[in-house]
Amino acid sequence: MSRKQDILTLPHDELEAKQLQGVKETIVACYENVPFYKQLFDEAGFDPYKVESLADLKDAPFTTKQDLRDNYPYKLFAVPMSEVKEIHMSSGTMGVATVGGYTQKDLETWGECFARGIIYANGDQNDIVHVCYGYGLFTGGLGAHYGGLWMDSTVIPMSAGNTERQIKVLKEMGSTILCCTPSYAMHIADTALEMGLDPAKDFHLRAGIHGAEPFSDNFRADLEKKLNYKVLDVYGLTETMGPGVAIECWEQDGLHLAEDHFYAEIIDPETGEVLPDGEWGELVLTTVDREASPVVRYRTRDITRIIPGQCACGRTHRRIDRLHGRTDDMLIIRGVNVFPSQIEDVMKTVPELSSWYQVELSTVDHLDRVTLKVELEPDYQFDEIAAIERLQKDVESKLKSALSVGLKVKIVEPKSIPRSEGKAKRVVDLREGVK
Secondary structure, three states, rough: HHHHHHOOOOOOOHHHHHHHHHHHHHHHHHHHHHHHHHHHHHHHHHHHOOOOHHHHHHHOOOHHHHHHHHHOOOOOOOOOOOOOOOEEEOOOOOOOOOOOEEOOEEEEEEHHHHHHOOHHHHHHOOOOEEEEOOOOOOOOOOOHHHHHHHOOEEEOOOOOOOOOHHHHHHHOOOEEEEEEEEHHHHHHHHHHHOOOOOOHOOOOEEEEEEEOOOOOOOHHHHHHHHHHOOOEEEEEOOOOEEEEEEOOOOOOOOOOOOOOOEEEEEOOOOOOOEOOOOOOOEEEEOOOOOOOOOOOEEEEEEEEOEEEEEEEEEEOOOEEOOEEEEOOEEEEEEEEOOOOOHHHHOOOOOOEEEEEEEEEEEEOOOOEEEEEEEEOOOOOOOOOOOHHHHHHHHHHHHHHHHHOOOOOEEEEEOOOOOOOOOOOOOOEOOOOOOO
C-alpha cells in the first residue's frame, strides 16, 4: 500500500525520468525482439539507440490496430511463449482480433494499475469488490479481479449476466465497490427498482469503477442517485493492457494516467503532430515496462486531452479528460463530423429524455439517413401524440444548433431500447451494403 501511495505522489520530474528509462528499454526491446518493429523503425529511419529524451519519441513511427491485426496472433510478442502466462484479445467484431500477451510481471503490473482505482475510491483491504465485467478473453473481468487481489480486498467474481442474482448478492453480501460497464450498472439499478427494492438503501455500495464505454455526466448523475454511490471512470484497451491505464479519482476531474507504466501523447489525428497539454486530439500510448506485448506510439483512436495542472487530490500523475469520442466511430453527416458524445451533450439538456439512446444509420432513396432513437424519461407521460411530436421537433432544433447539421429524432417508450450485460450498442448500422 505505501509503495503505491508513494508512486502516486512522486514529483513529476522523477516520474519523467522513470518514464524515459522505461521507454528507452521498450523501444530497444521491440527493435531487437520483434521483426515488425525492426522493419518499421528502419523504414522510418528511426534509431532506437539514440533516444535521449521523451521528446525524441515523436520521431518514432506510429503503431496502429491494423498492424496488430496483420501480425496476429503472436508476431508482436517480445518474449518467448514460455514466458507468456496469459493471453487476452479483443472481440474481433470489426475484423481480425488484436491479441495481448502477459508475463507474470505484466499481470502484477495490471493488478497494480487497476488497484489504483480502488485507492481513488478511498478503498482498502476491507472492501468487497463485486466484479460483473465479463471474464474470459475480454480484459474487463480479470483486470478488475487482479486489482482487487492486489489491494488484498475481497473479490466476488460474478462475471456478467443473471441480473437478479447480481442483485441478491449486492443486497446480501455487502459489496462496496461495483466493477462493470456503466450501462450494466444502470440495468442492475433499474431491475432492482422493478423488483420493488431501493438499491440506494438496500445495497451497500460506496463506489463504482465503470468503463469500456462512454457515458455522459447526466447518465453518471442518474446512476449515482439510483445506487447512492460515486461513479469513477476507468480507461483501458486490450492493445496496451486492459482497464487501468487511467482512472478517475474521487475529484471526478479527469482520469489519472498510470504514468510509471504508460507514456501518453496527444496528436492531431490528421497530421500526426504532437499537441500541447490542454488541446484535444488523439491519444497515443507507449508502454513503459510491458514485457510480452510492448507497443510504441500506439494510436488508440480515442479523442481526449491532457488536462493542464495538478489534480486537487494531490496526486502528480497527469490526467486525461473523459473521452470526447473516437476518430473511427465518428459519424460524417452531410460532410459534418459528429461524435455520439456531442449528441449526449444535447440530450442531457432535455429533462424529458432518459440517458438511453441509439443512433440508427439507414438508407432512404439511396441516401444515408441518421435517426436518433431516444427513450422518454419514465417520469414523463404524454397523452397526446402531438406533444411527443413537439418534443421531437424541439430536440431536432437543439441538435441542429449544436451540431450544424440536422438529425431526425424518434422518441420511444421507456425500456424499449435493448439493454446489454456488456457494452451498450450506441450506433446501429442498417445501411444498404453494410454488414
